[in-house]
Each structure stands twice: as structure tokens, then as C-alpha cells.
Amino acid sequence: MARHEGLGRLTRLRYELDAFTLIEIIFPVFMLTLFLLLPVLSTFEAATKYRLSNLLGESYWNPWNPTGQGVRLIKGAGYTRIVVEGWNYGVILNSVINAAVVTLAASILGIIVAFVLARYEFPAKTLLRVMAIVPLLVTPFVNAYVIKKIFGPTFGTNTLSWFLHDILHLPIYIEVRNLAGVTLTQIITFYPIIYLNMFSALLNIDPNLEEQAENLGARGFKLFRTVTLPLALPGLAAGAALVFIFSLEDVGAPIIFGFRDILSYRIFAYFIGLSAGSKSPEVGALALVMLLIALTVFVGIRQYVSLRQYAMISKGGRWKPRITKPGWKGLLAIYLVVFPIVLFTMLPQLGVITLSLSERWGTSPLPQGFTLSNFAGIIHRSGVFRGIENSFTYSTLAVSIIILVSISVSYVVSRLRIPGMTALDTLATMPIAIPGLVVAYGYFFFFRGIARGTILDPLRDPAIPIILAYSMRRLPFAARSIFAGFSQVHEALDEAAMNLGATRRKVLSSILLPMLLLNIASGTLLSFVYCMGETSVSVTLGGLGGDVGTPNHRGPITMVIYDLISNPRANSIQLAAALGVILMSLQITAIVLITLVFKQSYAFIGV
Amino acid sequence: MVKLRLDNVTKRFGRTVAVSGMSVEVEHGELFTFLGPSGCGKSTTLRLIAGFELPDEGKIFFDDEDVTLKKPYERGTAMVFQNYALWPHMTVYDNIAYGLKLRKLPKNEIKRKVKEALEMVKLPGYEDRYPTQLSGGEQQRVALARALVVEPKILLLDEPLSNLDAKLRLEMREEIRRLQRELGVTTIYVTHDQEEAMSISDRIAVMNKGRLMQVGTPHEIYYKPRNIFVASFIGRSTVLQGRVLRIEEDVAEVLVGNLRLRGIVMGDEAMRPGGEAMIVIRPEFFEKEAPREPYNTIKGRVALSMFMGVFNQVRIEDGGVGLTAYLEPEDTPPLGSELTLYIPINKVYVYAASQALLPYKTGM
């Protein structure tokens, strides 16, 4: 049969597009290009200002003769002092090795806890579940500070050594320092991400598959290794990749442990040096290296997970999960191993709360004295309350952008039949793979370059750049939750409205948005608390807006926490802890609202 | 109320041709049904008319207006979806008023029209309920009211009864027919249920694999199936394959197994002696007494006998060939007994086998 004149591609495109859909496409493309892609890509240009071969100099790249002493045993009079500090392979390798070790250890911890909670029924299980949530609560810098007080070098004895030596009367002192301290802190901080991903992956495994394998004779660890783990691998890989990136870009632990030979610290230090007018041409190159490492990881595990899987962990439960009662050996393992592990990982949060209610934590092994004055100090101390106000403003505005972009992207991707639109979805999820410090540096370099002296120039005023950077960094989480909502609404509901005369804009405002109110509300809350706890951009760009000890600075709450800890004044550490408690309360409120009031099944992942 | 014309419309999804070169005209106020097996492109046809899909080729006209490139919200059609697609966050009132509000009608007129519409579908006083508080049948009625209240140019119904139980289905079927007659709205109805199509339609288009197999009144479709597909899709016919022995005018004698059957030649394809042929025999066409017109005689053993209520279904085997026939309900010959049945020659449909096209289903 002869082909008739078919409809051209252009006609087809015009049919889908009108002024409204065009805006819905152009707006997110514009935002993501100008405020994410271009700044991040500008690190390539920034790197050319530096001779890249210098990165092979000893301080950056030292694979053959690492300095540092790993683990040392120092014999004293009737005791042994164990000093764990790790090795120093140069800035770049340190970052990679640290992130790898953190990811591996966090994975093991996370898998164990997730498996126990997903597959076993035992007394006090609910308690363990609640305990496992605690490490998710984010308290930038203060958590690392507490870990250092417990395990690290101090003027007196650290809490662990005091516990071992003075309470248990063991002839042992332990001190974790330098890179090892960073690693330990990050393992404790980030393992819940693995736990959550793994937990939801385990709940989403069709129990029939495991039962079938059991029928065929696979049992115990063999069953786990040959069936369960491979099925949960995408979830695990997603979690592991996140942990790797978070570790790579984390500045809190290196700052607190004073470990400078790591990428994150070097990039951070550049911003500190800015006010002192220092020149560090290598920072662009370091940001690029960090970006490339992060991207390599995501490309490397691409076959296991699609990018969009990262941002959303549904608490799952399509199936009735396989839950068994462990035998006495299993029970013993749960109570003697798993409970202590989770308790151990709660230490930072417990420490922060205790510290916020204490008068001091000087050379003593535990905080001392009880007071509520630290919370009063939040209001009175110069610049502190200002930080909270700034964070609220920044986060609120960033969330507005996040929600608008998320809605546009979700609408366009789920509703318009225009080829290539899924790329927009990928673009909106991409911030997950980009270290915050790279975003911060990219903003600085890019907008100093093209918009010097304008409101986008972070040196003139960091407020707008911080808001935009927040909105890009925290976009994926809300975008995933809202996108999921859009996909769940049957398209016939749109069509029924269009059919009765509703334009696309009208369909969105009268059908989709009202139906997705809860998804949007959850996305709003979630991204709000994520913005409040944001660190990388906050302590870099956030430090460019005046001394945070003065009343009119531009720094957000995390910048203030950093300042209180690293420039100690009277009670400033306790004040930082009190701010940490405020952040935790916000996060708990959000979790409770989302799960109990909005009944949404998106798990909170600290970030 | 408009006349609808599809002009050589084709719609592909990747490699699937969902609708293939379809041309059809639907008259003012007609109830026109697309009937065919699942996946044959019925819904796609409806969605093309509504503007949810754009044809790859061809044009669509409402009266003389080319609407091919018009957006769904500019077409003035109203669709009742298979799953009703009521908006769960709106009350029944708001659901039905939606289209009227978009048309910017005054408030009290909207109120009046919604009330009338609810009375029309026999749900007076349901304004304040939410869709989740309604039964399937009630949701169906609300969906119908929502579509009718805007006085659409064309009413589109996509398997509107498929989610209802059998009793409700019959009831709603009559209801839809009644409303359609009353309002005189041009209606396109989609179903895979031949009985539903027969009972409700002015005309039926039988579809298979995106193509029109036949368009005609229910009577024409039933008594003059143009091809083997239509013949076997409608009713529960026995389909047999055999060789043409001879042809006289429009009567062909066909050898099936060891059985010689004479029937009338149907379809467009030329048939010649020695060629393969397909025979379609409807079970309700068998008779116990020899009829007046020329007939075939089937003399065989009863291989199966099933009491179905309004009739008794038997399978009779003759010359190695099994045929399904309906007898009077009280006529229940024992298994294995001898049975003689007659079937008029003009009720045995013979098609050239090259036309067979893969019958949708063969008789049991």
C-alpha cells in the first residue's frame, strides 16, 4: 500500500507544545543548565589555570612511600597506648582510599543491621528500629566533635580510654587520629544510608524467590550470598555510591580531626583563605579531580543502578516479607553484636544532646554539669541567631525553587510525549552524583567569572548563590518523590479533564496538583530539612558573607556551627551542640509528619 | 452532534500498527460500535478521535471540519473511560460540574444542569459524595453524567461496562441506549463483547489487528459476514477446513474429512474447484426437521451434550468431523446415540481459505 503523506516530526512536536508546556520545559532546563551544569563544568576551565602535572607532586600523589604510622603500640608503665592514625598517600589517594574504606565498612554494618531488621523477629525489635533511626539525624561538625572526644586525641583521656582503663581496668589506652579518625567518623555517620537502602531492597524482594532457592537446598549464608544479596544489589549499590560521594565531599570530619591532606579539606581551605586574600591556583584542579572521581563511581556501577534510584528509597513492602525467628545463637548475636553496634553508632547524637545540656566538656572524659543556658545562648550570642534566620530564609527560598522545578520536570517527563525529555529527569537527578564542594567551587569560579559584582557573585553577597546551590543540590530528593506521585496518577485522569475542555495548565492546577498535595508537602518538608543541614556549600560560600560572629553576617546555621567549634569561645562548643539539637528536632518533626501525618513512604536519608 | 469521518487513518506505536488505514463514516446521532478482540486497536481509534493520540497518517473530520491537529480540549468530545477516571479529590458535584465551569456557565445554571444530569443517570442527591464512596455501577453513572452534561459533539465510550458485574451490565446497557436515543448524541462505543455490540448498536465496525473487517448493521454482520474473521468472531461458530469439490452459481460443495457440505460462497475472493475453503456454521442454524429450502443432512453420533439453560449444546460427529449445534433445551439425546440434523445450504458460509486470515477462534 502506498504511503500517504505522514505527519512530520515538527507537527507532532507542535501538537504537544503550547505556551504553557514550553515554559514547563524551558524553566527547568534553564535552571539546571545555568545553576548546575555550567558552574560544574566550569571546573574544567578552572583546572586549566593550573599545571595538572603538579598534581603528581608528592603532597597530592604519593602511592609508593606513604607517611604515617598506621597503627602504633606504645608500651608505657603497665599499660599499652594504641594509636591508630592510618597512612598518608597524598591528598588524592587519601580521599579515594578513605571513601573506599568508609563505603566498605559502612556496607558491612548497614547490611547486618538491615538484614536483622528485615528478616528476623525478636523481642525488642521495635527498640532496635527506633535506635537505628537515630544515627540518621544530621548534626554537622558536632557529631565529628563528639566522636573525637570519645575516640580521638584530647588533652586528657578520651572517653573510650577512660572506659577501658578506669572502668574496666584494662591496661589499654586507645587513640584514633588523623585519617583514621576521619574514616571512623564517616563510617558511623554514613552507614545508615546503606542500612536504609538495603532494608528497603530486602523488603522489596519477592519472598517466593528466596523460598524457591530454599526448596532447592540453599540455606543460611549460602542463601544470602547466592540469592538475597544479588537481588538486593541494586539497592545496595545505590547506597554504597551515595556513601562514597558523601565521604569524598565531607569536610566536617577532616576539619575536626585537623587532617588536611584530603581533597575536601583543600577545597574548603581555599574558601577560608579567600578572605585572607590567598591565591591557590590548584583548587580548580582539585575540584575537577573530585568531580571526576565521583563521576567515575557512578559510571562504574551504572549497570547495577539507574541514577534515579538513588534519590528515592521507598519503604517498600509490596510483599509480605519473610520473617523468621532466630535460634538462640542468632538471638545471642543480635543482642551481643547488633544492638551494641547500633548503640555505638548512636553515640554522636547522644553525645550532642548531652553536650547541649552540659556546662563544659573540657579535659574530662564525659561532659559535666547540667544547664539549659546553651539554648538561651542561641538567642543571645552575637551572630548565632542570625545564622538560624539566614538558614530559614535560604532554605525556604531554595525549597520554592526545588518544588517548582520538580513539578515542571515531573510534568514534562511523565506527561509530554516529546523525545529526549527523560534526559531532563536524569539532569534533575544528577546533583546526587556531584560533590557539594564542586558545586560550591563551580559557583564561585563561574559566577565570579561571568557575573562579577552582581547578585550572583558570591564575594559580593553569597545569599543568592547559596539559595541556588541549595536548590540544585537538594533537588533530586523532592523531584523523585514528586515524580513518583505524577507517575502514580493514571493519565486517564488528565485526559478526562482535557477531554472536557481543560488546557494542560488547567489540568495541572485543578487535577494533578490537588491530587499530589501530600507528595508535594513531603517533598517540601524533606528538602527543607536537607537544606537546613547542608554543609558543603554552607561553610564555603557561606563564609564569604562577613564574620559569622558579627550580627549581620550572611552565613547559614552550619557555618555558624563550624565557626563555634573551630574558633572556640566561652561555651561555644555547647552552643554548637544546641544548634545541632535544633537541627535534629527539625528532622524528627519532618520524619514524624511525613510518615504519620502525610503517610508517605519515602524514607528519610540524613544526607 | 456531528458526523464523524476517519479518512485513511493509521497509527503506529513503534513497530505495532495499532490502527491501519482506517476509513469510516459515522452519521449524526448514530450509535456506532467498534467491536474486536483485545488489542485490535479499538481504544486507539477512540483516542485518535478524542485527540489523545495523533495519527501517523490520515485525517479526522467532525462534519466538514478537519480536526486532525486540534488539541483534545478544542474538540468538544466527551469520553467515558474504562476505569471511569473520576477525580478522587472532587465530589460527584465537582466532577460533573468540571466541564461546565470550564465553559464559564453561570453558577446556578451549573447547579441546575448537574442536578438534571444526576437525575438522568438515576443518582439524584449524590452531589456531595466522593467517588470512593460509590459502587462501580454508580461511578459508571457519574462518569456518564460528567460526559453528557457538557452536551458533547461526540460521546466516546471505551468498554464502559467491562468493570461491572453481569446483571448491572445488562441494566447499564439499556440505560446507555435509552440516554443516547433521548439525547440523540453521536456516540462511538467500543467493546470486545459481541453480544453487547449487537444489542446496543445502530452499526458495528468489526476490527482485527488494526483493520476494519466489516462495517454494517448488527443484522448484516450476523447474517452476511464478509470474511471468515467476522463469521467466526460473531457467535460461537464451528470453523472447518476442506477442499472445494464443485461450484454451482453461488453454492459450493466442500469435502471436510469424509463429510460433504454444501454452502453459499461468501467473501470477495474467487473460489475454484480443488481449492481450499473454510466453512463457518453457527450452532443455532441447525434444525431437527428437514427445512423447505435446500439443506445438508448431518447424521452422526452425539459426542458431547451440555445443558445450557435456554438451549442444549451438543457436539455431533459425522465422517470424522465434529460440529456444535444448539437443540431445544428439553431435547437431550444420550451420549453415543444416533442423531440427524439439517442445516439449510444458505446458512453454511463458505470462504476461500486464502481469506482465512487466522480465525480469531474456532468452534468447539
Ligand SMILES: Nc1ncnc2c1ncn2[C@@H]1O[C@H](COP(=O)(O)OP(=O)(O)O)[C@@H](O)[C@H]1O
Ligand atoms: N501508548 C501505547 N504505546 C505502545 N503501544 C500501544 C499503546 N497503546 C496501544 N498500543 C498497542 O496498540 C495495539 C492496540 O491497542 P488498543 O487500541 O489499546 O487495543 P484494544 O483497545 O482494542 O484492546 C496493542 O497492540 C497495544 O499494545
Ligand SMILES: [Mg+2]
Ligand atoms: Mg481497549
